[in-house]
Amino acid sequence: MPTAIELAQGDPKLIAAIRRSRSLLRRKALIGAAASTIPLPGLDWATDAALLSRLVPLISAEFGLSLTQLEKLGPQRREGVQKAAAAVGALLVGKLITRELLLALAKRVGVRMTAKQATKYVPMAGQAVSALLGYAALSTLGEQHIKDCVRVAIAARHLLPPPIDSDTKLTNNDK
DSSP states (O other): OOOHHHHTTTOHHHHHHHHHHHHHHHHHHHHHHHHHTSOOTTHHHHHHHHHHHHHHHHHHHHTTOSHHHHHTSOHHHHHHHHHHHHHHTOSSTTOOOOHHHHHHHHHHTHHHHHHHHHHTTSTTHHHHHHHHHHHHHHHHHHHHHHHHHHHHHHHTGGGOOOOOOTTOOOOGGGO
């Protein structure tokens, strides 16, 4: 299976977006791993869900594919991006993160999440294993979303707006 960098086919803008996204992903996965060490039932699941609900839109925004960025496009351009997302099977591109979407993501890494719950109650070593599994699960989900964003960006390249910095606003010419 190709990496996100390989999928980018040498495009410097996509590679830069991948690197920024991976940096965000590493920081959030470390937070999730830390929460996994605390032996309170459900705390790590709640933390992972909260982290994902914030992380996915941030990653999407790096590629110009967040819900707010897509809403600013004209109807034809927006529909083209949505078709590209559907064609590559991108589950979260341009979508509002709902409970149902989070459950669908949890199913993708269900075995790791179940193992994480079981190991966290073994003193010390179990908490370390739980943290590693938590980091791996969140990293896997985030990396899959990055790959989905790259595939959509390539499939709909001529349709996408440039990624928006938090300080930058779209002008009427960009719509």
